[in-house]
Amino acid sequence: MNQAVSRILRVLSPFIALALGVVVIVVCAIQLGHHKTYLPAKATIESIEVDYGVGEDDSDTYTVMVAYTVDGTTYHSELGEMKNGYHQGKEVDILYNPENPEKIIPAGKTGFIIGIVVGGVACLAGVGMFIGNLRRRGV
Numbered sequence: 065m066n067q068a069v070s071r072i073l074r075v076l077s078p079f080i081a082l083a084l085g086v087v088v089i090v091v092c093a094i095q096l097g098h099h100k101t102y103l104p105a106k107a108t109i110e111s112i113e114v115d116y117g118v119g120e121d122d123s124d125t126y127t128v129m130v131a132y133t134v135d136g137t138t139y140h141s142e143l144g145e146m147k148n149g150y151h152q153g154k155e156v157d158i159l160y161n162p163e164n165p166e167k168i169i170p171a172g173k174t175g176f177i178i179g180i181v182v183g184g185v186a187c188l189a190g191v192g193m194f195i196g197n198l199r200r201r202g203v
Contacts, residue, residue, distance in 0.1 A: 078190040078193035082190030082191065082194075085183040085185070085189075087183075088183030088186065089184065092176040092177075093180065099169075101161070102161055102168075104158070105134060107157075107168070108155055109128055109143075109152050109154045110129045111152060112151070113126065114126055127144070129141070129143070130158065132158060134160060134165040139168075141168050143158065143170060157171035157172075158170060158171055
């Protein structure tokens with residue numbers, strides 16, 4: 065690899081890792097915040113669309129459409145991309161926005177907490193790389 069490109073990557077990598085970590089933390093924290101303001105409901109899976117080999121690890125992902133009722137009105141919304149374990153007709157826990165019931169998120173917090181941890185690790189890696197770069201320069 066060209067020395068100039070290598071040097072640029074060495075300088076930019078800490079900032080990229082830090083920026084990605086911060087973005088992941090912020091997005092996950094916002095979603096966790098929704099857990100405090102959104103209300104719980106039961107939803108039934110209406111359909112599942114399979115996208116073959118599009119996941120981060122070339123795994124299949126599933127776009128899950130659900131139906132749920134809030135104050136006598138039935139809504140149909142996308143629950144998002146999921147992995148295995150879902151089937152049509154299965155009842156799942158969701159959270160909906162009381163001001164706009166069409167906005168929903170899965171009820172579980174585990175994915176968001178894992179996202180915050182991974183974002184934190186990326187931030188620490190970015191700081192570590194930055195300090196390593198400073199030490200190599202003798203600063």
